[in-house]
Amino acid sequence: MRTDVLIVGSGFASSLLARALVENGLGVIIVERSAHPRFSLGESTTPLGNLALERIARRYGWRDVWNLATWGRLTEHHPELRCGKKRGFTFLGAHASTEVMVAASPNDVVADTQWLRADVDEYLARAAVAAGAVLLERTNLVSIQIEATRVSAHAVDASSEAVEISAGFVVDGSGPGGLLATQLDLPQRSRLPFASSLLFGHFEGLAEPRPLMDGMPYKPAHSAVHHSVDTGWLYELRFDDRHAQPSLTSCGWVLEHERCERLGVELAGSDPEELHELLLRRSPRLQQRFAEAQLTRPIELRGSMQWRLEGAVGERFALMPQAYAFYDPMFSVGIAWSLLAVERLGEMLGDSRSGPDLVELQRYGSLLAREADHIELLIAGAYSVMDNVEDLGWYAQAYFAAASFTETQQRMLPAPADGWHWRALLGADDDQLCDIVRAAHGFASEGSPGLLARKMPGLVAPRNVAGLANPASHPWYAVDLETVVDKAHLLGLDRETARSRLPLLLGQAWGQ
Numbered sequence: 001m002r003t004d005v006l007i008v009g010s011g012f013a014s015s016l017l018a019r020a021l022v023e024n025g026l027g028v029i030i031v032e033r034s035a036h037p038r039f040s041l042g043e044s045t046t047p048l049g050n051l052a053l054e055r056i057a058r059r060y061g062w063r064d065v066w067n068l069a070t071w072g073r074l075t076e077h078h079p080e081l082r083c084g085k086k087r088g089f090t091f092l093g094a095h096a097s098t099e100v101m102v103a104a105s106p107n108d109v110v111a112d113t114q115w116l117r118a119d120v121d122e123y124l125a126r127a128a129v130a131a132g133a134v135l136l137e138r139t140n141l142v143s144i145q146i147e148a149t150r151v152s153a154h155a156v157d158a159s160s161e162a163v164e165i166s167a168g169f170v171v172d173g174s175g176p177g178g179l180l181a182t183q184l185d186l187p188q189r190s191r192l193p194f195a196s197s198l199l200f201g202h203f204e205g206l207a208e209p210r211p212l213m214d215g216m217p218y219k220p221a222h223s224a225v226h227h228s229v230d231t232g233w234l235y236e237l238r239f240d241d242r243h244a245q246p247s248l249t250s251c252g253w254v255l256e257h258e259r260c261e262r263l264g265v266e267l268a269g270s271d272p273e274e275l276h277e278l279l280l281r282r283s284p285r286l287q288q289r290f291a292e293a294q295l296t297r298p299i300e301l302r303g304s305m306q307w308r309l310e311g312a313v314g315e316r317f318a319l320m321p322q323a324y325a326f327y328d329p330m331f332s333v334g335i336a337w338s339l340l341a342v343e344r345l346g347e348m349l350g351d352s353r354s355g356p357d358l359v360e361l362q363r364y365g366s367l368l369a370r371e372a373d374h375i376e377l378l379i380a381g382a383y384s385v386m387d388n389v390e391d392l393g394w395y396a397q398a399y400f401a402a403a404s405f406t407e408t409q410q411r412m413l414p415a416p417a418d419g420w421h422w423r424a425l426l427g428a429d430d431d432q433l434c435d436i437v438r439a440a441h442g443f444a445s446e447g448s449p450g451l452l453a454r455k456m457p458g459l460v461a462p463r464n465v466a467g468l469a470n471p472a473s474h475p476w477y478a479v480d481l482e483t484v485v486d487k488a489h490l491l492g493l494d495r496e497t498a499r500s501r502l503p504l505l506l507g508q509a510w511g512q
């Protein structure tokens with residue numbers, strides 16, 4: 001088979017890219033070793049991801065994709081896709097009194113979403129096929145060779161038949177430890193600042209995390225819940241119960257190797273279900289909540305999650321972010337990062353059969369490296385304090401400052417000439433945000449009690465357009481648009497202009 005672009009893997013990012021390229025007139029073959037609907041992790045969207053999805057939808061004129069970008073639109077226009085409402089991030093500790101809640105959206109309509117990836121990815125894969133992409137499911141790409149003028153790939157289909165593909169360019173969307181890294185023996189970073197394993201499953205009937213109380217910015221069940229535990233942290237993402245009773249929840253224990261070793265929690269060779277039971281016994285509050293929960297598929301233990309290559313591009317190939325670097329589900333950065341890559345690669349590949357220009361490829365690779373360094377530092381700081389929810393809640397204000405500043409900037413200011421998608425994720429190219437993350441990481445590493453609570457308010461101030469790290473509001477933060485007006489000068493706007501642009505933060509209609 002001959003094509004212009006070969007894409008390995010059919011996650012949502014690969015499928016969106018494939019659809020864009022075929023609509024530009026290129027031939028695209030996607031090779032997927034599994035078959036849709038297939039299980040996948042990485043379910044929690046964020047405002048920066050929604051923004052990227054909206055830009056993609058506008059650029060290509062895809063109203064259906066526009067409608068995937070917020071919980072309100074998704075549930076109204078795609079009722080067949082299972083999802084959950086996500087109003088913000090919640091951090092819960094071992095004791096009922098310790099919790100931090102940070103709202104990410106002003107209302108339910110523009111809320112973020114927990115995507116049931118099986119449904120969303122299948123929808124996007126089928127849409128790419130409808131647009132003209134060739135999707136080879138149950139086909140495992142096993143080897144690839146980059147030659148002078150072409151890429152030659154060898155795959156094996158479900159009937160063990162060989163499939164030979166010749167392409168002009170290849171995009172690797174196969175995830176960590178993916179195809180190109182192994183086939184091309186791409187250099188991998190040997191030392192990363194932390195290491196953890198993941199024990200994950202989908203559960204039915206998990207009791208809700210906390211009841212709604214007066215003054216809470218949202219219902220805790222409608223958020224990405226981060227539980228601090230002595231072995232690391234546990235994420236909890238709840239799907240709506242419109243489709244299934246009892247409702248479905250995605251949970252994963254992030255098990256930091258050093259902490260587990262210190263506490264005598266064996267990971268290697270452990271039976272996943274027994275390990276889950278053992279971890280629950282260590283956290284009585286969680287054990288109580290999981291009492292009625294039933295797994296919908298076997299719980300799985302994945303060894304060291306961290307993954308970082310030295311480069312993301314080469315002549316005739318580019319890696320998607322997740323195939324290049326992965327650190328931790330903390331702060332849910334993956335979907336937004338992957339969508340930025342779709343924007344960048346879609347533009348670079350355009351309608352050219354000869355693949356992107358080398359200078360542009362290098363630019364893509366350098367930006368990914370910068371973003372990966374920024375994410376690594378941000379998460380390394382969280383690893384220092386992840387078992388102490390007070391400190392984690394204060395430390396996380398650095399992430400929230402980066403996310404809210406860049407989102408507000410992108411919604412309220414005119415786009416630069418080359419587009420917002422060439423600005424780095426979470427302000428990795430903004431010196432001030434880099435300084436904030438670096439200093440917060442330093443404070444977290446010091447491990448001095450109360451230091452983060454004292455330092456974070458002053459530290460985030462130059463990029464604080466959202467009233468974060470405020471001892472008067474802590475630990476509950478609602479979205480307050482008046483704060484954006486008060487802090488408009490940080491965005492280079494006067495109060496009146498900022499006020500006139502507030503509707504841009506409340507979501508736009510298609511075509512606006």
Ligand SMILES: Cc1cc2nc3c(=O)[nH]c(=O)nc-3n(C[C@H](O)[C@H](O)[C@H](O)COP(=O)(O)OP(=O)(O)OC[C@H]3O[C@@H](n4cnc5c(N)ncnc54)[C@H](O)[C@@H]3O)c2cc1C
Nearest residue numbers: 009011012013032033042043044141174175329332334335
């Ligand atoms: C534990 C965990 C939790 C996460 N949580 C979040 C979160 O809450 N929010 C967030 O924004 N991000 C999260 N992420 C990141 C998110 O999952 C990724 O950003 C996203 O999945 C990337 O999508 P993708 O389309 O590039 O590829 P993926 O979704 O990773 O898909 C890769 C595809 O490639 C296929 N494949 C692999 N090898 C081959 C081969 N040799 N031949 C053919 N096909 C192949 C696989 O079958 C798979 O379908 C999380 C990641 C992990 C690991």
